Amino acid sequence: MPERTVVVASSTGLHARPAKIFVQAAGKQGVPVRIRVGEGKPVPANSMLAVLALGATHGTEVTLEAEGAGADEALDSLAELLARDLDAEENSRG
Amino acid sequence: MAETLNGLGVSPGRAAGRVCRMAGPPELPAPSPVTDADAELALALDALRATAAELAARAEKAPDADAKAILEAQSFIADDPGLHESVETSVRSGRNAAHAVDEACAHHRRALLDAGGYFAERAADLDDIRNRAVAAVLGLPVPGVPDPGHPFVLVAGDLSPADTVNLDPGSVLALVTEKGGPTSHTAILARARGLPAVVACRGADDIGEGTWISVDGQLGEVEVGIGEEAATAVQRRAEEDRLRKATSRGPGRTSDGHPVKLLLNVGSAADLTPSGHTPSAEGAGGFDAEGVGLFRTEFLFLDRREEPTYEEQVAAYAAVFRAAPGGGHVVVRTLDAGTDKPLPFLGLAEETNPALGIRGLRVSRVRPEVLDTQLDAIAEAARATGAEAWVMAPMVTTVAEAADFAARARARGIARVGAMIEVPAAALRAGRLLEELDFLSIGTNDLSQYTFASDRQHGELADLLDPWQAALLQLIADCAAAGQAAGKPVGVCGEAAADPLMATVLVGLGVTSLSMSAPGVPAVRESLAAHSLERCRENARLALATDDPGEARKLIASGR
Numbered sequence: 050m051p052e053r054t055v056v057v058a059s060s061t062g063l064h065a066r067p068a069k070i071f072v073q074a075a076g077k078q079g080v081p082v083r084i085r086v087g088e089g090k091p092v093p094a095n096s097m098l099a100v101l102a103l104g105a106t107h108g109t110e111v112t113l114e115a116e117g118a119g120a121d122e123a124l125d126s127l128a129e130l131l132a133r134d135l136d137a138e139e140n141s142r143g
Numbered sequence: 144m145a146e147t148l149n150g151l152g153v154s155p156g157r158a159a160g161r162v163c164r165m166a167g168p169p170e171l172p173a174p175s176p177v178t179d180a181d182a183e184l185a186l187a188l189d190a191l192r193a194t195a196a197e198l199a200a201r202a203e204k205a206p207d208a209d210a211k212a213i214l215e216a217q218s219f220i221a222d223d224p225g226l227h228e229s230v231e232t233s234v235r236s237g238r239n240a241a242h243a244v245d246e247a248c249a250h251h252r253r254a255l256l257d258a259g260g261y262f263a264e265r266a267a268d269l270d271d272i273r274n275r276a277v278a279a280v281l282g283l284p285v286p287g288v289p290d291p292g293h294p295f296v297l298v299a300g301d302l303s304p305a306d307t308v309n310l311d312p313g314s315v316l317a318l319v320t321e322k323g324g325p326t327s328h329t330a331i332l333a334r335a336r337g338l339p340a341v342v343a344c345r346g347a348d349d350i351g352e353g354t355w356i357s358v359d360g361q362l363g364e365v366e367v368g369i370g371e372e373a374a375t376a377v378q379r380r381a382e383e384d385r386l387r388k389a390t391s392r393g394p395g396r397t398s399d400g401h402p403v404k405l406l407l408n409v410g411s412a413a414d415l416t417p418s419g420h421t422p423s424a425e426g427a428g429g430f431d432a433e434g435v436g437l438f439r440t441e442f443l444f445l446d447r448r449e450e451p452t453y454e455e456q457v458a459a460y461a462a463v464f465r466a467a468p469g470g471g472h473v474v475v476r477t478l479d480a481g482t483d484k485p486l487p488f489l490g491l492a493e494e495t496n497p498a499l500g501i502r503g504l505r506v507s508r509v510r511p512e513v514l515d516t517q518l519d520a521i522a523e524a525a526r527a528t529g530a531e532a533w534v535m536a537p538m539v540t541t542v543a544e545a546a547d548f549a550a551r552a553r554a555r556g557i558a559r560v561g562a563m564i565e566v567p568a569a570a571l572r573a574g575r576l577l578e579e580l581d582f583l584s585i586g587t588n589d590l591s592q593y594t595f596a597s598d599r600q601h602g603e604l605a606d607l608l609d610p611w612q613a614a615l616l617q618l619i620a621d622c623a624a625a626g627q628a629a630g631k632p633v634g635v636c637g638e639a640a641a642d643p644l645m646a647t648v649l650v651g652l653g654v655t656s657l658s659m660s661a662p663g664v665p666a667v668r669e670s671l672a673a674h675s676l677e678r679c680r681e682n683a684r685l686a687l688a689t690d691d692p693g694e695a696r697k698l699i700a701s702g703r
Binding site (some may be wrong): 064088092095096097 | 248258262
């Protein structure tokens with residue numbers, strides 16, 4: 050199954066606004082994407098509650114997985130999102 | 144036929160209007176067997192979707208950005224596919240809709256708590272979603288503050304901080320609760336917003352939805368069934384009163400010119416910025432004060448799992464010093480962690496009786512470096528802003544503690560060092576404390592709790608926590624006398640200072656400053672301006688001599 054492993058770059062981790070941006074983006078992909086920490090249980094990336102419960106902070110390595118047509122594109126775009134500091138982007142905007 | 148109910152007046156002012164009742168969290172009925180699982184699932188999911196829509200609509204109307212963000216996040220969670228999946232699992236295993244919602248929310252709540260840190264702070268969101276969605280399934284009224292689309296008097300059992308985050312001061316005219324005491328969240332919120340409020344009001348639970356009532360937050364009287372015409376007249380008088388107070392300005396003085404400093408209680412710089420919440424048209428009316436008499440520094444760091452850094456503290460304190468009225472005179476209280484406001488980063492152990500345990504200054508017994516860093520940061524912020532910063536410690540109990548605190552603060556160049564008087568032991572030794580310190584500030588809420596051995600949040604004991612209790616006034620009198628003998632200031636920063644009648648008593652007892660939430664200042668200023676110092680002393684003698692608090696209040700209100 051296609052996977053991408055990426056380090057969470059947002060300074061508050063996958064919490065608050067960064068989590069919301071990620072979860073909303075995951076929900077818009079054409080394929081179901083799952084996310085896990087290390088060898089933990091993969092959870093749906095489009096569920097805020099599941100993503101929060103990962104407890105992923107700044108610097109945590111997370112793995113995204115998906116299967117089927119468009120899986121690679123979906124994984125690339127979500128991995129790219131996680132590799133950005135979404136908090137900093139919000140601050141520079143505001 | 145109007146009927147009068149009596150409670151404790153905790154936030155002065157009069158208002159009248161129709162009653163809206165706040166429903167409590169719905170209770171689950173006994174589990175029932177499920178015959179049509181698809182129908183139960185649809186019912187449960189519809190309830191969650193309706194909850195999400197309702198929360199999103201509330202977010203749109205939220206009074207400030209913080210409340211809006213909280214409600215948006217809650218709306219998003221109510222729509223969460225993971226939550227919906229858990230509901231389905233629960234229904235398929237035989238639960239009915241209400242139990243499935245309850246179980247799914249409990250499951251995710253646990254998962255967030257297990258994640259720990261700031262993820263765990265989101266667990267409370269699920270409680271609110273659970274209560275709303277279960278109520279929707281059961282066809283019960285939506286819990287939380289109602290939104291009938293017209294101004295109303297809010298009547299409830301009691302109010303929690305979560306209930307009040309979205310309280311719109313434009314539509315809530317007054318608060319009446321069956322439970323609660325003078326230091327309950329309801330009372331503190333009401334005074335902060337300038338809303339008349341009566342708590343511990345026996346019979347409030349029986350006031351019907353839509354009834355016209357009037358509320359006197361000074362005398363603690365609620366008139367039920369007054370009719371629309373009478374209500375309109377009360378509202379008109381209240382409006383005139385508000386307009387008059389909005390124009391009140393200047394330092395605190397009795398009618399014969401005796402000065403009494405009028406100061407503000409704040410938790411952050413935001414409390415010093417006029418917002419749409421102030422009743423006066425110009426907004427600044429409540430902020431004309433002579434400084435900050437109580438800066439509750441812990442409010443900056445509630446919910447924090449990591450200790451705030453020195454730099455962060457310097458910035459936060461400097462922001463308050465710059466925003467403070469009165470040339471930057473600010474009395475900073477060092478961190479006050481306790482039962483009703485735990486600071487997670489302190490990592491204090493659970494205690495069976497936290498009000499009598501490691502709180503306030505006592506935290507420095509186990510975490511001395513936290514206090515030292517805070518004192519360093521206060522001193523630096525004062526230097527950077529040129530503010531006249533005084534510091535005081537909460538929960539000082541002995542002269543030795545006061546001397547140790549004073550030495551640590553003065554070593555950092557802080558010129559004026561004082562103590563909160565909250566523990567009777569400290570009040571009884573006020574004269575000795577003032578040999579070590581420059582000032583005292585009496586926290587009447589905790590001083591009541593410890594003098595009367597009554598939990599401040601205990602609704603059944605509200606009468607014991609009444610600030611008009613003569614024993615409390617006696618302790619205040621002793622502290623004020625010690626201050627006069629030493630020629631040092633003794634202020635009151637408990638919420639009792641915001642009661643315009645009580646203010647005359649406190650001044651008569653010899654108190655030199657009164658510190659309160661900003662909306663309370665104009666009424667206190669006006670009350671002092673209407674009384675001579677001799678009259679204040681007469682009121683003080685009368686209050687000290689009267690054992691029944693209600694009787695004392697009525698005697699002084701009637702001017703006898």
